[in-house]
Amino acid sequence: MYKLTFSLIILALTSCTVSNTANSNNAHSVPHKIKPSIEIISPEARLILDNDAAIKTLSSDFTWTEGPIWLAKEGYLIFSDIPNNKIMKYHPAQGVSVYLENSGATGLHQGDYVQGSNGLLLDQQGNLILLQQGDRRVAVMNTPTSSPSNNFKTLAGYFNGKRLNSPNDAVLHSDGSLFFTDPPYGLKNKMDDKRKELTFQGIYRLAPDGNLQLLDDKISLPNGIAISVDEKTLYVAVSDESFPHWLAYDLSSDGKVSNKRVWVDASEFIGVAGEQGMPDGMAVHSSGLIFATGPGGVWLITPKGKILAKIKTGKLTANCTLSTDEKTLYLTAHNTLMSVDLK
Known part of the structure; x- marks a missing residue:
């Protein structure tokens, strides 16, 4: 999820494209403006996606968007605008507005970088969980999603007595476990930041009892994370420019991972x-x-890792989420919020 430092964001913006602007993604890419389109590679894709499906830009007044999540009870989408330290709201009938200020940098520790929230998700009780890059923690908002506030409780901020790097993205297991990635993208100078306390970038499982377990410390830049429908596979995106790929792990019922392999x-x-x-x-x-x-x-x-289609956004695209009815795919792409109609 969120990568380049703020100085790199400014540099990227002046050259028209950004890499996962606040996200690592491809700072060296050649700027290339293309019209959004859908490429169907295999007929299987047409079960849920057509090549003539509408790709809409819903709003483009942000800096670097991330962490979209659809709030079914409220009937709207929220997403992070990381450099501006805000969570934004998109209501299909009302447009865009601010949902929450100071979403990820709340002054928890003096001298921390002012990055906002990245990944957002709901726990089993419907509470909002935030991956807070500035505060370098996983936190839960202590008020209902219908009444957002800056009242947070830390769920995970340290591993073995050392502060996490900058929690990025997370996924919830049906047993209540939270799996998340912890790259250094939210630190001002990434790997060289003097405030970085851990020597690695980890993948973690936060158990329902609050125990934080390190699953893998051998990935250079872990990013997005997801669990298969049957909960037997954990997927992790690796945003390393020297070897960009997605990993898959076998996931056991007790939350352990094995059989690490390149998925795509x-x-x-x-x-x-x-x-x-x-x-x-x-x-x-x-x-x-x-x-x-x-x-x-x-x-x-x-x-199984077969590529069925590609939605070409023409922008660096950081994250996506589905509406409750799965008829819409929402995309956070650089400074925009986009959507794609599904079947």
Whole structure:
């Protein structure tokens, strides 16, 4: 989910495209303006997506958008605008407004970088969980989603006595476990930041009892994360420019991972015009197919790693989510919020 530092964001904006602007994605990509389109690679994609489906830009007044989530009770979408330290709201009938100020940098620790929230999701009780880059923690909002406030409780902020890097994206298991990634993208100088306390970038499981378990510390830049419909596979996006790819792990019923493997390799698209971006956020459809943001926009992938289609957004695309009825895919793409109609 959120990568480049703010200085790189400014640089990227002046050259027309950004890499996961606040997200790592492809700072070296050649700016290449393309018209949004859908490429059907396999007929299987047409079960949920047509090549003539409408791709809409809903709003474009942001800096770097991330973490979209549909709030079914409220009937609207919320998403992070990370550099502006805000969560925004998109209501289909009312448009865009501010949902919450100071969403990820609340002054929890003096001297922290002022990055807002990144990933957003709901727990089993419907509470809003935030991956707060500025505060470097996973937190829950202590008020209902219908009444947002800056009243937060820390769920995870330290591992073995050391502060987390900048929690990025998360997914909830049906048993209440929270799986999340912790790259350094929210730190001012990423790997070289003097405030970085951990020597690695981890994938974690926060158990229902609050115990934080490290699952993998061997990934350079873990990013988006998702769980398969049957909850037997954990997917992780790796936004490393030297080897951009998605990983898959076997996931056991007790939350342990094994059989780590490359699920999809995106290396061939690095530096290709119109293919800007890196593997990032994901959304799992009830059919089992996975929408995965990556080079060029959003890829539609089977659980076995077969690429069925690509939604070409023309922008660096950070994340996506489905509406409750799965008729709409919402995309956070650079400074915009977009949507795609599904079947």
